[in-house]
Amino acid sequence: MKSYCEEARNADSLSARVYRHLEAALREGSVRPGIWLDQDALCAELGVSRTPLRDALIRLEAEGLVVIRPRKGVYVPPVSDAYVKSACALAGSLESGCLDTVFERITPRLLRHMEDALRRQSFFLEKRRLADFDAEDVRFHDLFLSLSDNTLIGGILTPLRRRLSLLPQHPLSVEQAEARLGDHGRIVDSIRVGNRVAAVSILRHEHWLPARFLCPKPGKVPRLVHARRNAA
Structure with missing residues (x-):
């Protein structure tokens, strides 16, 4: 029994x-x-x-x-484009502000952890393991967010990122993931050379573009903005 x-x-x-x-x-x-x-x-x-x-x-x-x-x-409630746009705007503002604040606290050791997360994301994307890619995406961001003294930021960002990660996959999901991975690489490059302005700008103005997450409408192709990876 x-x-x-x-x-x-x-x-x-x-x-x-x-x-x-x-x-x-x-x-x-x-x-x-x-x-x-x-x-x-x-x-x-x-x-x-x-x-x-x-x-x-x-x-x-x-x-x-x-x-x-x-x-x-x-x-199962639908997720409106307005919600995605609002979530991206809020996440971009909070995360970029956090990165700007903690930039000087990013140690060589933490930067190596970010590089490791980047390699794992690249592996998962190559294998088309998008759920694992998204989980590693969250870990990448959490590495610098964890340096913040703001005790509320995690509670705000976690449900937003979680909801965006569970949007239904579609034909451009892989391309969107590639664009986000490219952003991560450029952010890491900018941190490595001490370029705070570039790292914060990529995070605020490019990484959280709604086009990185929205399901494209029939006949329309979103502008994903693939940029070259360089130290800026």
Whole structure:
């Protein structure tokens, strides 16, 4: 007979598995914004009861990825272009301001960590492992953000970056990732030669362009702004 602790661990494990499944489905586009989730079908597909599914959905709702409506079901809200543009503007302003403030605190050791993150991102992009690429993208930014004395910045940026990372993939997702990787390389080059102005400018005016994240409209190709990597 299983103990209460064992049952709780199993429930947590199932909930985490359901969460990862739904997270991947959102990223890959098999679960599209604007739909109602078929919870019975999900339980059958994953071989789980309603309890771990409910726990996973509560976690997703806390992140703003789904909306649970009593007696109606679970809705996947669409992400508007206006939200993406606002999120990019806010993230760009906060991150560039932070980098400007902490620039002198970036040590050779931290710069090496940024270079390591850059190499891992390049590897993941080459393998088309975009989820791993996005996770490494967050780690790259967190390296310099962690130097900030502002205790609120993480709480503001984390949900914004999380939401943007789970926008459905589309034909230009890889090209957008390549553009962001190029930005990272140029930021690292600028930090290496002590060019604060260039590093901050790339982060504020290029890296967080909405075109780096928006799904292109039919017949329109977003301007991604691929720039050469140099020390500036």
